[in-house]
Amino acid sequence: MNEILSTDLEKTHKLCPKCNSYKLRSGFHNHKAMSEGLASYCKDCSHDLSSAKYNESVKDPAFREQLKNRPKAKGTIESRP
Numbered sequence: 001m002n003e004i005l006s007t008d009l010e011k012t013h014k015l016c017p018k019c020n021s022y023k024l025r026s027g028f029h030n031h032k033a034m035s036e037g038l039a040s041y042c043k044d045c046s047h048d049l050s051s052a053k054y055n056e057s058v059k060d061p062a063f064r065e066q067l068k069n070r071p072k073a074k075g076t077i078e079s080r081p
Contacts, residue, residue, distance in 0.1 A: 014038060018045035 013022040018041045028038040029046060039046060057063045
């Protein structure tokens with residue numbers, strides 16, 4: 001009986017290894033390179049990880065200087081003569 005429940009659960013849900021909880025498959029980003037076609041981490045954990053990485057990099061003075069000196073996008077007010 002438990003085998004039937006687990007296979008039904010796997011069809012509609014996926015385990016996120018970061019938060020260790022089963023979430024709906026729609027709670028994961030698409031990722032073509034993965035065998036299931038879904039990212040490893042759920043959208044919430046992915047957001048938390050990327051936010052933490054960005055916040056850590058913003059503290060780095062070299063990164064802030066790089067952001068300040070990057071070329072402006074075409075068509076923006078700053079790039080017009």
